[in-house]
Amino acid sequence: MEVTVRFFAGCREAVKRDEATLSLPDGATLADLQVALAEEYPAIAHYAQRVRYSVNWEYAAADAKLDDGDEVAMIPPVAGGSDRSRAWVTEDVVSEDDVRPLVETSASGAVVIFLGVVRNHAEGRAVEALTYEAYPPMAEKTMLEVAEEAHGRWPLHRVAVAHRIGHLRIGDASIAIGVSSSHRKEAFAACEFVMDRIKEDVPIWKKEHWADGPAHWVGDDAEAE
Template identity: 45%
Template sequence: MEKNYWITEEPIQLQDVMDKVVRREAGAISTFTGIVREFTKGKRTLYLEYQAYIPMAEKKLAQIGQEIAEKWGNTKTAIVHRIGKLDISEIAVAIAVSTPHRKDAFEASEYAIDRIKEIVPIWKKEHWEDGTLWIGDQQETTAYKQGMPAKVQMEMKQGEKE
């Protein structure tokens, strides 16, 4: 089966994501790519490390695609997020949405990245010259001392038992 929502440890090729949404009734494709930025608030990042609760993350990415289909109609969406160690300018996340007309493509693509930050269980560890920090949620309002919040670790353990 074609997989349009996935987590990967490999470098992301934007073309692969776009190819998944090309179709005869589409006239517009909007993509969004999040890449590792060197400076955040004046502080230099050496590299990032991402961790995900993979089955839940892929499920949530698919949910976002479903939300987009319901909100805009006649869309096709693909989303990939990378985990592991990422260097500056490497792609962390890529989204592609195809629609018949362009306005919907832009809106849906922006909606997708906003929702990823809200609901997808992915954490990132900043590696700076003078230390590291796990950024607890993607909206960056909470910091955790370790990777995953304890709540998620418990859920993962429960998942393994099921």
């Protein structure tokens, strides 16, 4: 089967082309494609584990099976940052799979993953859903600053943060944080620090949709209509 791969930003510059068509055996996965890409384009090998991949315009994990005619994109983190700090805001589903590959290293004895999940209650009232709104450029910049501050406090390897915006249902993850270090104590402490600082300083707002009344923006004394 044949799969089209699209390249962006640094990936595009490394291979000196916008897209390529690769032949793969039937039943191949995204992980198989990553291997084929590294063999076909050695210059892109160091990007393989540092970017996100989409298949037919949806983010996909390494074990996703590919079909003939699929379009795969190599997508660098939209917020930029260094190898040790990544942060982005997205309307897509977020999970452990988004941040874990970005923080794991061969030197990491501890990898801590935190998922903030929408619960069905708040302040003693039933909650049906949450809506998150953000000022994305500033939110991403501030999250990167928080990640770098964590690096300054503890001997960490990498930090990655993905925050979802839009309408979320009960059980959906609103944020995924990954932290790696040589030892668990530093990783746990840094992960908690990053979450606390994001809630305090990052321009992301949460609207609670009550089961028994009008929706309410958290932190706003006046209830929203």
